[in-house]
Amino acid sequence: MEVTGKIKMIDATKEVGSSGFKKRDVVVTTDEQYPQHILVQFVQDKCDLLNNFNIGENVKIDINLRGREWVNPQGETVYFNTIQGWRIAKLQAESPISVAPPMPAAEAFEPATNFTEEEHDDLPF
Numbered sequence: 001m002e003v004t005g006k007i008k009m010i011d012a013t014k015e016v017g018s019s020g021f022k023k024r025d026v027v028v029t030t031d032e033q034y035p036q037h038i039l040v041q042f043v044q045d046k047c048d049l050l051n052n053f054n055i056g057e058n059v060k061i062d063i064n065l066r067g068r069e070w071v072n073p074q075g076e077t078v079y080f081n082t083i084q085g086w087r088i089a090k091l092q093a094e095s096p097i098s099v100a101p102p103m104p105a106a107e108a109f110e111p112a113t114n115f116t117e118e119e120h121d122d123l124p125f
Helices: 044-052
Strands: 002-010 014-016 021-029 037-043 058-071 077-090
Touching (some): 002 037, 021 044, 021 058
Parallel strands (some): 037 077
Antiparallel strands (some): 002 058, 021 037, 058 077
C-alpha cells in the first residue's frame, strides 16, 4: 500500500520507554477533492529515512497497516491502528502534458443548392 501527497509536518525522532524503541511521525496531505492529513509513523532504523525530506515536498510513502488489541484496567478491550512507513521517495514534479497543436480551421464551404427532398438518400440512418 502507499500514500502520496505533500509533507505537512516532520516530527523529531522520539524514544519511547526505556527499551530503546524509536519512532518518528510525518504528516502527508493528500491531493484529492477532499484532502486528508495522514499521520505515518516510521520506527527504529526507518526513522532516519526522513532526514532527507522537507516540508512541502511531494512524496510517495510505502506503508503497512498495523493493529493492536489492549485490555484497559476496567477490562474493556480497545483497538489501535497505526500507519507504519517503511520506504519514502520524492515524487518528480509532473511535467506539463504536451498537447498537439490545434487543427487548422476547416475552410468555409458553400452549402449545396442543388439538393431536393425527393432525391434518394442511401444513408442507412
